[in-house]
Amino acid sequence: MKILVFVTPKKNVLDPQGAAVGHALESLGFSGLKSVRVGKLIELEASVADTPEFRTRLDQMCRDLLSNPVIEDFRYEILPHA
Numbered sequence: 171m172k173i174l175v176f177v178t179p180k181k182n183v184l185d186p187q188g189a190a191v192g193h194a195l196e197s198l199g200f201s202g203l204k205s206v207r208v209g210k211l212i213e214l215e216a217s218v219a220d221t222p223e224f225r226t227r228l229d230q231m232c233r234d235l236l237s238n239p240v241i242e243d244f245r246y247e248i249l250p251h252a
């Protein structure tokens with residue numbers, strides 16, 4: 171299975187990279203944007219069953235390594251092999 175982990179700054183945390191991208195987009199003529207937030211996407215491939223135990227381990231992996239829970243949120247999508 172493929173796992174897509176999306177890590178984004180928490181809503182109450184300043185995002186200077188997002189602000190810089192927003193200003194650049196405006197200077198390129200892309201107006202009307204209310205805000206821009208920049209995050210990261212991490213793709214994982216696993217050959218295990220999607221069980222509650224696996225989901226618990228995945229949550230732990232995201233909290234302990236893939237994100238900084240003080241300033242970032244995460245969510246993930248689990249996709250079956252195509």
